[in-house]
Amino acid sequence: MTVSPADYAPDVKSYEEFVGPPTDPEDERIEVGVVIVGGGPAGLSCAIRLTQLLESDSQLAESLGEVPVALVEKGKTTGSHLLSGAMMEPSAMRKLFPDVDESEWPTYGPVDKDTVYFMTKRRAIPLQPTPPPFRNHGNHVISVAQLGRWLGEKAEEAGVYVLPETAAAKLLVEDGVVRGVRTGDKGRDREGDPLGNFEPGSDLIGRATVLAEGTQGHLAGAAIGYFDMASEDPPQWELGVKEVWEVEKPLDRVIHTLGWPLRFGAKYREFGGSFVYPMGEDKISMGLVAGLDYRDATFSVHDVLQEFKTHPLIRRVLAGGKRVAWGAKTIPSGGYWAMPEQLSAPGLCIAGDSASMVNIPKLKGVHLAMHAGMFAAEAIFEALKKGDTTDLSGYDERVHDSVIEKDTHRSRNMRQPFAKGFLLGGAVANAMEISGGRFPGGRWHTHDDAQVGVFIGNRDKSYPKPDGKYTFDKLSSVFATGNATRDDAPNHIRIEKDVPLELALMWQNMCPAQVYEVPEDALEAARENGEIDGSKKVELQITPSNCVQCGAITAKGGRLTPPEGGHGPNYQQT
Numbered sequence: 001m002t003v004s005p006a007d008y009a010p011d012v013k014s015y016e017e018f019v020g021p022p023t024d025p026e027d028e029r030i031e032v033g034v035v036i037v038g039g040g041p042a043g044l045s046c047a048i049r050l051t052q053l054l055e056s057d058s059q060l061a062e063s064l065g066e067v068p069v070a071l072v073e074k075g076k077t078t079g080s081h082l083l084s085g086a087m088m089e090p091s092a093m094r095k096l097f098p099d100v101d102e103s104e105w106p107t108y109g110p111v112d113k114d115t116v117y118f119m120t121k122r123r124a125i126p127l128q129p130t131p132p133p134f135r136n137h138g139n140h141v142i143s144v145a146q147l148g149r150w151l152g153e154k155a156e157e158a159g160v161y162v163l164p165e166t167a168a169a170k171l172l173v174e175d176g177v178v179r180g181v182r183t184g185d186k187g188r189d190r191e192g193d194p195l196g197n198f199e200p201g202s203d204l205i206g207r208a209t210v211l212a213e214g215t216q217g218h219l220a221g222a223a224i225g226y227f228d229m230a231s232e233d234p235p236q237w238e239l240g241v242k243e244v245w246e247v248e249k250p251l252d253r254v255i256h257t258l259g260w261p262l263r264f265g266a267k268y269r270e271f272g273g274s275f276v277y278p279m280g281e282d283k284i285s286m287g288l289v290a291g292l293d294y295r296d297a298t299f300s301v302h303d304v305l306q307e308f309k310t311h312p313l314i315r316r317v318l319a320g321g322k323r324v325a326w327g328a329k330t331i332p333s334g335g336y337w338a339m340p341e342q343l344s345a346p347g348l349c350i351a352g353d354s355a356s357m358v359n360i361p362k363l364k365g366v367h368l369a370m371h372a373g374m375f376a377a378e379a380i381f382e383a384l385k386k387g388d389t390t391d392l393s394g395y396d397e398r399v400h401d402s403v404i405e406k407d408t409h410r411s412r413n414m415r416q417p418f419a420k421g422f423l424l425g426g427a428v429a430n431a432m433e434i435s436g437g438r439f440p441g442g443r444w445h446t447h448d449d450a451q452v453g454v455f456i457g458n459r460d461k462s463y464p465k466p467d468g469k470y471t472f473d474k475l476s477s478v479f480a481t482g483n484a485t486r487d488d489a490p491n492h493i494r495i496e497k498d499v500p501l502e503l504a505l506m507w508q509n510m511c512p513a514q515v516y517e518v519p520e521d522a523l524e525a526a527r528e529n530g531e532i533d534g535s536k537k538v539e540l541q542i543t544p545s546n547c548v549q550c551g552a553i554t555a556k557g558g559r560l561t562p563p564e565g566g567h568g569p570n571y572q573q574t
């Protein structure tokens, strides 16, 4: 019998711990018009659209007080915690900024050449014609960390009160209606005791609240449970690890790859692929994305990406170049069936990745998140005009009648078949693509990544030794993020530490930031006649200050909670 992460889930009662009534005395609460959590594409688009709409109704804007729209972001600034491929479909930018010329967008311009390769260890075979999900003609290459900063400036110019370095720690609900959020405390030590610079959190109260927390939303997850909004299908996740390189020769096309270094065998369940995008003349972004339902405990997306860079095709692209940025993040991949049944609750909307709004075969979520944010703004504006924001179902209606529904519905059964192996999965996904999403029909259920059993295999045997030039270890990767988490901050990761070795090893390998370590002596003690006894219990060592908040641990048996505002990576180009 194999062990699964779900067998050792920590005791986290998400909506009992993270949902509650306001606690500050009434005169100390911070009252604003609308509260938005998350300065990513969804949250910032919501904030900007709302200010545009309020401009047309000054009386309504005035009635919302001194701060009609407030947005909290846990990163150092909007963009600091953002990471994406990123190839952006432009429709949402056009809608949000009808008067801004495309040449003024913070992008590296549109794409006109695509190649998809099927990879073996030495060869790269182009797939022709380019399979439809990989066609990106007209899409723009971006850094979402840069887009976040640009949108943040636009939001502030429009009058949005942006609070960076502020984590929303608790959802405030009173009489069944969302009232806002409580921000997290700052300045506690490892044991949770206040330091000299301690600042308690505050209740931020608004007439409506939008959760746009992105992947693995801390409050979104709690709200979905509290208001019973979940779909019957669980969400699923992929983990993406990305690097930005300065290169000597400009890359003249967008590259996607399938196959090596991922393994085909159904028993490994390794699903994913890579991307290599040109960022202007002198830079490229590249990354590898893999499903978190893999089974080999020695599989590590960070190290598989290092291996990928040893391929002759990729080596040619990187030749003479220098790595200038690194990062990691999860992507919701449950798609249409895993989207919450309801996207709104009294006083609340959930937008973007927090509601699984990603088209995984196309690897597109930025424009869907932006559209969702704008729809939330429009529904809230309509409700504010009526004088009652308890019913925000206008948001659900807008999403269901939009590109978000159309896009995710078309690809609704494409990810699930890959649980049966790459070849069968590929054949089914192809049939789905050719038939415009009609065949095979029905509802292919998603599964919980944490319930997939793991075993100790040998994936780690082929990872290259870091050479510090083309291949790197995890700690130098974390260093490249500008991570600002205090070493003595309270542990923000909830996980069982006393677990069978196969789970401990799986976490050690999974985490791209080297947060988990199995002590060497425990590993030795589990070795008998050269074989490792994976069922032996070990005590996992944790270094939470390395965490880059990618979210993988929440998918695979633990729970990430937001650390103190300002902690974590300070991504600039990812």
Ligand SMILES: Cc1cc2nc3c(=O)[nH]c(=O)nc-3n(C[C@H](O)[C@H](O)[C@H](O)COP(=O)(O)OP(=O)(O)OC[C@H]3O[C@@H](n4cnc5c(N)ncnc54)[C@H](O)[C@@H]3O)c2cc1C
Pocket (backbone or CB within 6 Å): 037, 038, 039, 040, 041, 042, 043, 072, 073, 074, 075, 078, 079, 081, 082, 083, 084, 085, 086, 087, 088, 089, 144, 166, 167, 168, 169, 212, 213, 214, 215, 217, 218, 219, 239, 240, 241, 242, 287, 289, 328, 329, 330, 331, 351, 352, 353, 354, 357, 358, 363, 364, 365, 366, 367, 369, 562
């Ligand atoms: C490796 C990778 C490659 C991808 N490639 C592409 C691509 O090429 N094209 C594409 O369109 N999409 C791509 N995506 C998906 C895309 O990046 C996401 O769909 C998109 O960023 C979602 O936007 P969002 O605003 O919902 O969430 P996010 O971009 O995740 O933003 C959420 C923000 O909320 C903040 N936040 C979260 N919780 C809290 C809290 N409690 N308090 C305060 N702040 C909080 C976070 O710090 C973050 O800034 C990719 C994703 C990954 C990981």
Ligand code: SF4
Pocket (backbone or CB within 6 Å): 493, 510, 511, 512, 513, 514, 515, 546, 547, 548, 549, 550, 551, 552, 553, 554, 560
């Ligand atoms: S500890 Fe942090 S960086 Fe590591 S897997 Fe969990 S969320 Fe990602």
